[in-house]
Amino acid sequence: MRAASGPELWLLRLMAERGLRLLGATGLIIAMTRESELEVVAEAGAATPRVRSLPLHGSALGTVCESRTSLALEQPTARETPWLTELGVAAAAVLVEPLPFEGQLGLLIALGDREPGFDRSEVAAASDLARSIVERLEAERSTERERLRHGVLARERERTRWARELHDETVQGLASLRLLLESARCLNDSHERQQVLENALAEVDREIDALRHLITELRPAALDDLGLVAALEALARRAGAIDGLTVNTDIAVNGPVPRLGPEAESAVYRIAQEALTNVAKHSGAAHAELALHVQGDRLLATVRDDGIGFASADPASTMTARPESSGNGAVAAATGFGLSGMQERAELVGADLDVTSEPGAGTTVRVSVPISGPTTT
Ligand SMILES: Nc1ncnc2c1ncn2[C@@H]1O[C@H](COP(=O)(O)OP(=O)(O)OP(=O)(O)O)[C@@H](O)[C@H]1O
Ligand SMILES: [Mg+2]
Structure with missing residues (x-):
């Protein structure tokens, strides 16, 4: 009992x-x-x-x-x-x-x-x-x-996501490396063999980089050490470097930066991360903006892109997420993998999530978290 x-x-x-x-x-x-x-x-x-x-x-x-x-x-x-x-x-x-x-x-x-x-x-x-x-x-x-069940579901989805990521990135990379080495074994010409080995070494370097990137994504050290602002700045830089996006980090916080507690900070970070991934994957945008503002007793994080918006997105993947556009352009983030994960994360820390999209005029993801406790500079 x-x-x-x-x-x-x-x-x-x-x-x-x-x-x-x-x-x-x-x-x-x-x-x-x-x-x-x-x-x-x-x-x-x-x-x-x-x-x-x-x-x-x-x-x-x-x-x-x-x-x-x-x-x-x-x-x-x-x-x-x-x-x-x-x-x-x-x-x-x-x-x-x-x-x-x-x-x-x-x-x-x-x-x-x-x-x-x-x-x-x-x-x-x-x-x-x-x-x-x-x-x-x-x-x-x-x-x-119910809260516990949600937490378990969210963690399960997270694991599925990382399993897929590891499968698509690391296992595929190692499989192609194996093929390269296999072909080197059959080569008699030492020059050709040397060339294939050089290629294999370059492939190993790429895999190490990709794994480092995955590890950083799993738990960004910056979040614990430097706080949300620095972690989001690093995230925006990486999104720019990896996905070729121009991400303007308009991190405007008036006065002291509120610390939200590890769970809330992690939720904001993950939501911004998924939103930027979606921008790169679906929006065709050239620019994305990541902004952080204090509004009264809430911290507002926004990811905005100038891409195609939801309506002209790939129909198959849109169906998975089933975003329902309401009259005012608000998108109900109730289903789908990434969007529903964002929603769950927001709910778990008492935050509000709002996704709006206009065809041809981009997409905006907003998360608003209650600030409680003392602030730090
Ligand atoms: N910034 C965006 N611009 C255009 N369409 C978007 C954007 N974000 C999401 N979408 C649309 O919403 C759908 C659902 O997104 P969601 O993140 O839930 O799933 P996903 O990105 O397809 O898959 P996952 O996140 O599980 O890898 C996407 O497939 C896409 O059609
Ligand atoms: Mg997604």
């Missing part, structure tokens, strides 16, 4: 505060099982339990929890509520609601100081509150699972 994670704890604390006001209670305690323990995970009001954790088996509170029943008690005696004594809290009235949640057990305990105790509407409200806590926890966990 898993302990409540950060967002779940935050949610439970919020619900405890809300429940306190809703029930007019003086104190509210939420406890959840973890392994064989019952842990106090949230409390509100005057309830300050003496212990944070009790054994599920062998404690009075554990027995109440395992009974999975609701309780409403007035003027409870110490004999009736030894579990209150265990927690080190006292009350003139007490409500208990079970919180069964994905194989875990839990308790909502509301404490009151009034006589008579909680009325019928408050008892019903406590039961509604318990149900809503369980529903919110389930929703939180399924969102988390």
